[in-house]
Amino acid sequence: MRIKNPVHTLRFIVQLLFLLISMLFLAGIIVCGLPYTIHNLCPYSAVCFGFSKNFLCSLNSSAFGLTIAFSFLILVLAIFFGRLFCSFICPLGTIQEYIFALFNKKSKKKKQVPHYLERRFSLVKYGVLAVTAILAIAGISYIYIRFCPIYAISLLPYIAVLGLILALLIIIVGIFIERFWCRYLCPYAALLNLFQYLGKVVGFPRLKIHRNLERCNDCGFCSLNCPMNIDLTEEEYVNNLDCILCFRCSKKCPKPDTLVWKKDK
Numbered sequence: 001m002r003i004k005n006p007v008h009t010l011r012f013i014v015q016l017l018f019l020l021i022s023m024l025f026l027a028g029i030i031v032c033g034l035p036y037t038i039h040n041l042c043p044y045s046a047v048c049f050g051f052s053k054n055f056l057c058s059l060n061s062s063a064f065g066l067t068i069a070f071s072f073l074i075l076v077l078a079i080f081f082g083r084l085f086c087s088f089i090c091p092l093g094t095i096q097e098y099i100f101a102l103f104n105k106k107s108k109k110k111k112q113v114p115h116y117l118e119r120r121f122s123l124v125k126y127g128v129l130a131v132t133a134i135l136a137i138a139g140i141s142y143i144y145i146r147f148c149p150i151y152a153i154s155l156l157p158y159i160a161v162l163g164l165i166l167a168l169l170i171i172i173v174g175i176f177i178e179r180f181w182c183r184y185l186c187p188y189a190a191l192l193n194l195f196q197y198l199g200k201v202v203g204f205p206r207l208k209i210h211r212n213l214e215r216c217n218d219c220g221f222c223s224l225n226c227p228m229n230i231d232l233t234e235e236e237y238v239n240n241l242d243c244i245l246c247f248r249c250s251k252k253c254p255k256p257d258t259l260v261w262k263k264d265k
């Protein structure tokens with residue numbers, strides 16, 4: 001299947017829609033003092049609160065039960081469709097993507113972190129996942145929540161200062177390194193990757209970017225423009241679990257029909 005421009009338009013519309021919903025939640029707290037924020041819908045709450053002693057009781061609260069169901073749905077979908085959540089839905093990913101675009105639209109010389117360093121740095125997020133899971137099991141997940149940028153952004157008027165500082169740092173560093181938080185630190189990305197890996201071990205097919213080796217001239221434009229700094233010229237299929245299926249590689253490829261969306265084991 002050829003990745004066509006309507007996919008880029010659809011992605012843009014869906015991203016803006018979810019960003020708008022987040023902003024409306026925020027406006028709801030500031031203007032009307034509503035009790036719900038976008039943090040109530042964060043799929044990572046399955047880890048932050050999932051080990052709590054009151055977990056089963058709190059599922060009675062329809063809002064939290066919905067969030068947990070939403071979280072597991074995204075994780076299961078990741079097995080078959082990869083990280084579409086990251087490229088279409090997550091407001092923190094969208095904010096980072098467009099802030100980077102805004103500050104770099106005039107820069108002609110794109111630079112990427114060397115791939116051998118990228119591979120090492122990208123492992124840090126699994127450590128963050130492990131630490132947050134341990135804190136949650138120990139019943140002290142509030143320590144991580146104090147630093148969580150989603151929490152800080154979604155509860156802006158009542159935020160923890162540390163979370164706001166981290167959110168600002170992520171945004172500032174993200175001007176120079178695209179999707180900095182997504183690539184190196186996001187624990188939900190690590191969890192999504194673990195589910196993708198599980199699907200691979202079981203042998204489920206997953207949507208991936210496929211490179212037509214006969215058409216490709218190895219110019220490397222795809223890798224240079226990949227927001228997750230993936231080296232697409234390494235393999236026929238993009239097996240890297242960090243691929244968010246944003247389709248930018250296909251958009252930047254000078255050879256039409258070279259990068260397409262396909263199922264693969």
Ligand code: SF4
Binds near residue numbers: 086087090182186187
């Ligand atoms: S990696 Fe994390 S922050 Fe980035 S888009 Fe995915 S879930 Fe959101």
Ligand code: SF4
Binds near residue numbers: 253
């Ligand atoms: S941009 Fe297209 S032609 Fe160039 S290396 Fe990537 S897939 Fe090949």
Ligand code: SF4
Binds near residue numbers: 209245
């Ligand atoms: S490989 Fe292509 S689809 Fe995957 S993250 Fe990079 S640019 Fe996006």
